[in-house]
Amino acid sequence: MTEFTLSFIVGHMNYWLFTLLMMTGLYIVVDKGNLVKKIVGLNMFQTAVFMLYISMGKVTGGTAPIFPTDMNIDPEAVYSNPLPHVLILTAIVVGIATTSLGLALIVRIREEYHTIEEALIQKIELEKATREIREFGETMGGPE
Amino acid sequence: MRSLFAVAMLSGAFSLLSALLFVTLDAVDVAFTEAAVGAGISTVLMLGTMALTARFERHASHSPALPLFVVTLTGAAIIYGTLDMPNFGDPAAPVHQHVAPEYFERSPHEIGVPNVVTGILASYRGYDTMGETAVVFSAGVGVMLLLSGLRRRKRKGDPDEDTQNKGGKA
Known part of the structure; x- marks a missing residue:
């Protein structure tokens, strides 16, 4: 057991x-209904991982981890580990x-549903599904 | 907070502060990438999205109990996982033992660039960087495909609406 x-x-x-x-970011992603806020939460989560x-x-x-320009490296010098830096540079980009792809999807969703609130999108989806069932349910072989 | 403009600005400030944190943690390359990309480009993209969508959030009406529970559980699991980690700044940590000393030893005469991060990024791990450019390219293509017909479709639908578009390329 750890002391x-x-x-x-x-x-x-x-x-x-x-x-x-990180968990604050996750909470925003799970709890907030606004899609832009979800992206902000995702960014926060990401930065916490970085x-x-x-x-x-x-x-x-x-x-x-940068040597002197004349490359006379002092053997006593202590440098931080450059590998996580390289990894995170790639991760940021x-x-x-x-993020830009997610924001473009939001723009496209807004064009289709005229809202960027998750609850309203689900409501519209439900209405659409109910209408389609009412219209085509019988011909598709469902009850009524 | 209902105003999405304030949310975008605060997220930019958060990115800038995290860049300062990266400077104190000796990651200067990461710091200026974060400052340029996180505080700069992503704020601009967010403002562009807001211009095309909505500026305010609607009031949400559901209980935060379930999300809080999920988040607490996940956080507890992660903290349990960190108990085996070495102390902060420990030079004997496993992460500093394996390949990092080798890079320090070899990069001055193999690459000849003073900045070790640049040496690893562009040379030893060059394939990763190439894969990264492929990801950025496909994301750019995706953004363009999603937004390409926007202006035309908008004009057809309701001609009064603002038709400003953004170049989504990162």
């Missing part, structure tokens, strides 16, 4: 705070690509 010493708690506080932020990864790459007393 909850002070150094353990302080050393894990970053993971816990970023988890809190923070989690970057915080794993940090080394105490380290600096940004992919993230904006998915």
